Each structure stands twice: as C-alpha cells, then as structure tokens.
Amino acid sequence: MKDLNLINQLTYYFTHNGLYVLQQFNRTFLMAIYGVLLGAIVGIPIGIWISQHRKLSPAVIGIANVIQTVPSLAMLSILMLGLGLGENTVIVTVFLYSLLPIIKNTYTGMLSVNPHVLDAGKGMGMTRWQVLTTIRIPLSLAVMIAGIRNALVVGIGITVIGSFIGAGGLGDIIIRGTNATNGGAIILAGALPTALMAIITDLVLSFVEKRLTPKTSSAR
Amino acid sequence: MLLEMSHLRKEYPNGKMAVDDFNLEVGRGEFICFIGTSGSGKTTTMRMINRMLHQTSGTIKINGHDIAKMDPVKLRRSIGYVIQNIGLMPHMTIQENIELVPKLLGWSKEKRAQQAHKMIALAQLPDEMLERYPGELSGGQQQRIGVVRALAADQEIILMDEPFGALDPITRESLQDLVKHLQEDLGKTFIFVTHDMDEALSLATRVVIMSQGKQVQVDTPENILRHPANEFVTNLIGEERLIRAQPNILTVSQIMKRHPATIQPEQTLADAIDTMHERRVDTLLVTDQDQKLVGYLDIDDVSRKTDVQTPVKQLMNHEVSYVQAKALIGDSVQRLLKLGVKNIPVVNQEKQLVGIVTRTSLVDIVYDALRGAPATDEQPASPINVDIHAAANHEGSADA
Numbered sequence: 001m002k003d004l005n006l007i008n009q010l011t012y013y014f015t016h017n018g019l020y021v022l023q024q025f026n027r028t029f030l031m032a033i034y035g036v037l038l039g040a041i042v043g044i045p046i047g048i049w050i051s052q053h054r055k056l057s058p059a060v061i062g063i064a065n066v067i068q069t070v071p072s073l074a075m076l077s078i079l080m081l082g083l084g085l086g087e088n089t090v091i092v093t094v095f096l097y098s099l100l101p102i103i104k105n106t107y108t109g110m111l112s113v114n115p116h117v118l119d120a121g122k123g124m125g126m127t128r129w130q131v132l133t134t135i136r137i138p139l140s141l142a143v144m145i146a147g148i149r150n151a152l153v154v155g156i157g158i159t160v161i162g163s164f165i166g167a168g169g170l171g172d173i174i175i176r177g178t179n180a181t182n183g184g185a186i187i188l189a190g191a192l193p194t195a196l197m198a199i200i201t202d203l204v205l206s207f208v209e210k211r212l213t214p215k216t217s218s219a220r
Numbered sequence: 221m222l223l224e225m226s227h228l229r230k231e232y233p234n235g236k237m238a239v240d241d242f243n244l245e246v247g248r249g250e251f252i253c254f255i256g257t258s259g260s261g262k263t264t265t266m267r268m269i270n271r272m273l274h275q276t277s278g279t280i281k282i283n284g285h286d287i288a289k290m291d292p293v294k295l296r297r298s299i300g301y302v303i304q305n306i307g308l309m310p311h312m313t314i315q316e317n318i319e320l321v322p323k324l325l326g327w328s329k330e331k332r333a334q335q336a337h338k339m340i341a342l343a344q345l346p347d348e349m350l351e352r353y354p355g356e357l358s359g360g361q362q363q364r365i366g367v368v369r370a371l372a373a374d375q376e377i378i379l380m381d382e383p384f385g386a387l388d389p390i391t392r393e394s395l396q397d398l399v400k401h402l403q404e405d406l407g408k409t410f411i412f413v414t415h416d417m418d419e420a421l422s423l424a425t426r427v428v429i430m431s432q433g434k435q436v437q438v439d440t441p442e443n444i445l446r447h448p449a450n451e452f453v454t455n456l457i458g459e460e461r462l463i464r465a466q467p468n469i470l471t472v473s474q475i476m477k478r479h480p481a482t483i484q485p486e487q488t489l490a491d492a493i494d495t496m497h498e499r500r501v502d503t504l505l506v507t508d509q510d511q512k513l514v515g516y517l518d519i520d521d522v523s524r525k526t527d528v529q530t531p532v533k534q535l536m537n538h539e540v541s542y543v544q545a546k547a548l549i550g551d552s553v554q555r556l557l558k559l560g561v562k563n564i565p566v567v568n569q570e571k572q573l574v575g576i577v578t579r580t581s582l583v584d585i586v587y588d589a590l591r592g593a594p595a596t597d598e599q600p601a602s603p604i605n606v607d608i609h610a611a612a613n614h615e616g617s618a619d620a
C-alpha cells in the first residue's frame with residue numbers, strides 16, 4: 001500500500017514539477033558534458049603525447065591516478081575554496097576526474113595498435129603525422145571513446161553531488177527530498193532521472209563507439 | 221650499380237654489433253636472399269636500406285646516390301617493403317591498401333584506381349576483392365596483396381623480411397612463384413630475408429649467408445652448393461640438401477670411372493678377346509690414335525665363325541652414345557637411363573674418351589638424391605658415394 005502511495009506521489013511530483021525536473025536534468029547533463037569535453041580536449045592529446053614519449057607515461061598517469069583517489073566531495077570542497085560556489089567548480093571537478101580514464105584509454109589504445117602495421121606504414125613512407133592520423137588514431141578510436149564513456153558516467157555522479165556546493169541540477173531535488181519528512185518520492189524524482197541519464201549516455205556512447213570503430217569487414 | 225652497400229656496420233646502443241663490415245653490390249633485376257641463423261643481422265642489414273635503421277658507419281648508395289643524404293620519407297616511398305606479419309592496414313580496404321603509397325605520392329584518383337586493378341590482377345586475385353578488408357582474406361591472399369602493394373608505385377627495389385615465414389608450404393610455394401615472376405618478368409630487384417634454405421636456393425640469383433653480423437659467403441645458389449665456404453655453410457645447407465642437389469651440381473666427370481677398356485680399330489679380334497679377358501669385360505670402346513671415340517665392340521655381336529685375325533674396324537659398332545664429361549648429371553641422367561645400356565662412354569670436348577659411367581653408379585646417385593641421404597653415413601659403399609661425401613665435406617676437388 002505504501003509502495004503504491006510512493007508511485008502516486010512520484011507521479012504527482014512529476015506532473016506538477018515536470019518542467020523544473022527537466023531543467024535540472026538539463027543542467028546536470030550539461031555540467032557533466034562540459035567537464036568531460038574539457039577532459040577529452042586535454043586528456044586525448046596528453047594520452048597521444050605520452051604514447052610517443054613513453055618514459056613520461058608513469059608520471060602522467062600517476063598524477064591522474066592521484067586525482068582519482070581524492071574523494072569527490074573532498075575535491076569539490078577543495079576547489080570551492082579557490083573557485084567559489086557554483087557550477088564552474090563542478091565542471092572543473094568533472095574535468096579532473098575524467099582525465100584519468102581518458103588519458104589511460106587513449107594511451108592504451110595507441111599502444112595496442114599492432115606494431116607491425118605501424119612498421120609497415122612507416123616503412124612505406126608515411127610521415128610520423130600520417131602514421132598518427134591515418135593509422136594510430138583510427139585504430140585506437142574505439143578504446144578512446146570507451147574512456148570518454150567511463151568519464152561521463154563518473155561525471156554525472158559527481159555533478160549530482162555538486163549540488164551540495166550550490167551548482168543546482170538533479171542533486172538539488174534529491175537533497176530537498178532528504179530534508180523533507182517522508183521525502184522518499186522526491187528523492188526518487190531526482191534519482192531516477194539521474195540513473196536514466198547515466199544509462200542513456202552509456203548506451204548512446206556505446207553506439208558512437210561502434211560507429212567510430214573503423215570497419216574491418218565489408219559485411220554491413 | 222643499383223644498390224651498393226660498403227663497409228656497413230651497425231652497433232645497437234646496448235653495444236651489440238649486429239652488422240659488421242657488410243659489403244654488397246646489387247645489380248638491377250637481381251634476387252638477393254639473406255640467410256643465416258636467427259640474430260645474424262639480416263633484418264638489421266635490410267632495414268638500413270630504407271633507413272628504418274641508421275648505420276653506425278659505412279655507406280649505402282642507390283643509383284650512385286648516398287641514401288644518408290636523401291629525405292628518408294621520400295626514400296621509403298621509392299622502395300617496396302614487405303614484412304612477415306603482412307602489415308596490411310586492417311581498417312582500409314584492399315584497394316586503399318594497394319593505393320597507399322601512390323596516394324602518398326599524390327597520384328590522381330583515377331590513376332590510383334587503375335593501378336589497384338592492375339595490381340590485383342598481378343596478384344592473381346579477383347577484382348572484387350578490392351572492396352574487401354584484409355581480415356576477410358586468407359593469410360596467403362593477404363600476403364599476395366602485401367607483395368603487390370610493395371610495387372604499386374613502380375618501386376624498383378623491394379625489401380622483404382621473411383615474408384612467407386608464417387604461411388603453409390603450398391601457399392608459400394605459390395607466393396614464391398609470384399615473386400619470382402615479378403623479378404624475372406618485370407625486372408624488379410629483391411632483397412629477401414629468409415631462414416628457409418630451400419626458398420633461398422630456389423629464388424635467389426645470389427645468396428648472402430650471414431653469421432654473427434658477418435657475411436660468410438656471397439655467391440650463386442649453384443656455387444654455394446658446389447663449394448660451401450666452410451663448415452658453417454655446410455651445416456646451414458644441411459648434408460641432406462647437399463646430397464639431394466648432387467644431380468644438379470655433380471658433373472659426369474666426377475662420377476665416371478677412368479681408364480675404360482679400349483681397343484684401336486686396326487687391332488684384331490684376337491687382340492680384342494685378349495683385352496676383354498684381361499679386363500673381364502664383354503664390351504670394348506674403340507678409339508683411334510687421337511683417343512677419339514669411334515665406336516664399340518660387343519662380344520655378343522661377333523659371330524663364332526669370324527676369323528680372329530679380322531681387324532676390329534670391320535666388326536665394331538659405329539653407333540655409340542656418349543656423354544660430355546662436363547655435363548651435369550641431372551641433365552643427362554634421363555637420357556642415359558633411357559638408352560638402356562650398361563655403360564656410357566664419357567668424352568671431352570674433342571670427343572676424346574676420358575672415362576665411362578656405369579648404369580649402376582647413375583642409379584645410385586638418383587636414388588640417393590630422391591631419398592635424401594646415402595645408405596651408409598660412415599663408410600660409403602660405392603665410389604660414387606665417396607664422391608658425394610667429398611663434395612658434401614668439400615674436401616674433394618672437382619677435377620675433370
């Protein structure tokens with residue numbers, strides 16, 4: 001009986017605050033996307049770079065690893081001291097957390113390209129740049145996208161927590177629910193769209209990943 | 221000279237001297253095989269030619285130009301390159317793979333496509349295959365593409381590093397036919413690394429045998445089989461292969477018996493019978509005063525009633541088959557065996573009799589060659605096997 005009640009409450013919340021939920025959904029989504037996008041813009045070149053200068057890779061990946069070990073709430077608080085309250089702090093946090101999966105996957109992807117194929121490319125007279133752009137990157141694209149996919153799912157989680165430092169978004173709804181007596185339905189109203197967002201992003205990106213994987217077979 | 225390598229040395233940063241004073245001149249249309257034990261520096265030497273590696277010292281010239289002064293990227297586009305692991309781009313169609321270097325060279329789309337069709341035909345593969353991806357082809361088909369891709373931009377020199385090492389024997393053979401065709405009919409020059417002696421001997425115009433970074437012997441396959449430079453080469457070739465090669469490298473003079481029983485045309489039947497008795501033979505070869513072979517006398521052909529004072533020239537058979545002392549056994553064996561005679565006289569260029577080959581000795585040689593090993597390793601039973609062992613150990617000299 002109580003369950004039915006919860007669902008009723010949830011439907012009620014959605015029908016009356018639909019637009020608001022959508023706005024917060026959008027907000028959360030954009031913050032996560034911006035953070036990860038920044039992460040990709042910085043992380044992919046770093047990953048490519050350390051794959052060409054492999055001596056640097058332990059140091060770079062080590063730093064990214066350290067960032068990852070800081071609990072997200074702590075990271076948000078630390079950055080808040082410098083950047084203040086609000087969405088920018090959240091975006092930077094997401095950015096920092098997305099670096100590790102993106103750098104690591106780019107690096108692994110680049111190194112997983114069959115060395116004989118690279119040798120053949122160079123031996124046939126491709127410049128370093130041509131080897132990079134026509135062999136290395138296309139052949140490691142799928143692994144890179146998988147890194148971005150990871151980063152985005154983690155990023156959505158962080159964005160939700162980011163509501164604690166006044167960034168708004170779906171986290172706001174959840175926090176409101178936790179503060180209200182019998183706020184279970186409100187918590188769900190924030191949590192369900194969050195989960196949905198994570199699942200959908202993951203699905204979409206896995207589709208993109210498949211699309212960007214270079215064809216190696218003429219079968220459609 | 222198309223390609224000149226002089227005093228090439230390569231020392232790796234770890235101090236390993238991989239190539240030590242390598243010298244070789246390669247003419248247009250040659251097929252050079254590098255062979256040697258693993259780690260002997262074959263790959264290192266080959267990769268210095270397209271500047272995938274840089275030599276510690278020494279020079280490489282192509283058409284007289286020092287490659288160290290060329291742009292390495294341009295140089296590589298002018299040299300075909302095929303590796304064992306095929307190295308086709310997995311994410312490009314066969315057509316894109318073939319067009320790779322022409323595209324780097326900036327050929328027009330039409331010209332490239334035209335070349336792709338030409339190349340797939342050269343590889344003896346169906347035209348439709350151009351749209352496929354490497355992963356959809358068998359290993360042998362992929363390597364066929366690898367081979368023709370290496371000459372899609374009309375490269376003159378093609379470097380191949382153990383290109384067929386991973387293929388099964390039948391596929392390998394068909395690819396060997398392909399590269400041989402490219403060399404013989406299109407005049408391409410090959411530098412071909414292999415560890416398969418049969419491959420080297422059948423493809424090469426010259427074989428470079430390497431050991432520990434040094435050239436041990438550089439010569440034609442025939443000469444290497446005939447005169448292995450040292451024990452290392454003998455072992456590398458393998459005794460079995462040396463024996464199998466006998467018919468093709470041993471000459472008739474090396475297996476013939478010297479001083480066959482002869483008689484002159486002016487002598488009488490009585491003299492002939494005496495000689496036959498003495499030498500325990502039933503045929504005599506008839507030679508004139510210049511030692512020239514003019515016929516033979518078979519005792520079975522002489523009637524009992526013949527006067528013993530009849531001169532041999534009235535009784536002898538003028539139709540006599542013979543072989544040249546210099547002829548290779550492999551070339552003459554068929555003919556000799558078909559003649560069905562027990563003995564075949566051997567003559568020199570002046571048709572002077574120098575020896576005789578017995579049918580048994582020929583059969584022994586052929587049998588050994590087919591079987592690949594002599595009956596007894598330690599103590600050769602027949603004089604022919606002694607010869608084979610001598611050649612195999614390179615102690616005997618090839619006197620004629």
Ligand SMILES: Nc1ncnc2c1ncn2[C@@H]1O[C@H](COP(=O)(O)OP(=O)(O)O)[C@@H](O)[C@H]1O
Nearest residue numbers: 232234236238257258259260261262263264265
């Ligand atoms: N990059 C390298 N650094 C150090 N030593 C190397 C390197 N590449 C090859 N070598 C050594 O040089 C020698 C010749 O190698 P290689 O040319 O590959 O021989 P092969 O092709 O005849 O098997 C070997 O002893 C090998 O271990």
Ligand SMILES: [Mg+2]
Nearest residue numbers: 262263264381
């Ligand atoms: Mg090698």
